């Protein structure tokens with residue numbers, strides 16, 4: 001198959017690496033290969049072991065390639081983790097044409113103007129995403145090209161990451177023998193696959209509870225309004241279960257998934273769960289309710305911090321479309337209800353949509369990001385809004401790092 005006919009979406013998460021190969025010559029991306037590998041090289045969404053992460057990437061991509069019967073050179077890579085931050089900035093330019101008709105060039109200039117601010121040297125820009133344009137003081141303009149005006153402004157959401165965390169992630173990919181087509185913020189990808197466009201227009205929060213972190217993003221009028229991260233996820237629930245029940249972490253993970261629920265009031269006092277002791281010496285029994293109370297305490301803490309993130313975002317009102325929960329932990333029993341109570345808004349489960357082919361394999365909420373990456377790749381071809389990252393001095397940061405690493409590996 002010619003290289004241009006397919007893309008690979010790669011979600012490098014704290015718990016797992018997921019690779020999705022999709023054919024792009026059809027109306028919707030057609031999934032022809034999926035590979036998943038456990039990842040032990042990350043903490044809280046940040047690479048702490050380059051070798052380990054590279055191995056997991058190789059495993060996941062290798063499996064997806066074998067299923068698809070293709071060989072890949074490059075991937076669309078998602079980025080997340082506790083180092084991600086986002087804020088709003090405004091750019092202003094004068095419309096240059098004599099007839100005062102706004103052109104694509106004016107739009108590019110105003111977006112460039114929005115990226116002029118004091119960025120600390122240890123941070124780099126990942127995305128500059130226009131929220132809205134303002135033409136001669138009239139706000140709420142989505143596409144100003146063709147409009148008449150003298151003053152063009154943009155309200156843009158700037159997403160930044162820690163340079164070292166971005167570099168370590170890229171280094172793992174290059175070490176795995178792959179190149180990077182583009183880097184996309186994970187919740188932006190999850191938003192592509194798990195949100196409906198009507199929700200994104202109205203205003204909606206997407207909450208991705210993974211293994212190491214919980215990503216929070218708000219969309220409004222079709223664009224990203226805010227992105228934040230809570231540095232807690234399913235791993236913390238597992239570790240509470242391990243400590244609380246004095247059982248090894250791998251057993252705690254199994255017990256959590258098989259018998260856990262996030263709402264203690266729904267769990268039975270009479271159904272018992274068998275808990276292996278530390279050191280493999282015998283078993284004890286505890287009630288499902290006791291297990292649920294450990295899980296609920298941590299899940300409440302996570303959703304409390306999610307509520308703080310939403311508050312911190314400065315979103316001016318109640319989020320009208322409510323929240324959509326994705327990520328592996330969204331599969332836990334009772335978690336939607338607990339989330340709805342904690343955030344005081346309607347909550348639904350977000351599963352990836354909009355693809356064809358082997359979509360059943362990636363139908364769970366843990367695959368929202370990986371599937372979103374191929375959707376993003378397909379839409380990105382015609383989307384001019386998402387700016388490729390460039391430094392203020394010009395030249396792509398990723399390009400420079402990529403070239404530097406290519407020489408190393």
Ligand SMILES: Nc1ncnc2c1ncn2[C@@H]1O[C@H](COP(=O)(O)OP(=O)(O)OP(=O)(O)O)[C@@H](O)[C@H]1O
Nearest residue numbers: 013014015016210211212213234235327328329332
């Ligand atoms: N059925 C289930 N019930 C409860 N928890 C589950 C279930 N299935 C998966 N999980 C949890 O989901 C988490 C993994 O989610 P996911 O695959 O979305 O994480 P990740 O993308 O690798 O990590 P991150 O996004 O935080 O970097 C693990 O903590 C796992 O225990």
Ligand SMILES: [Mg+2]
Nearest residue numbers: 013210327369
């Ligand atoms: Mg994830």
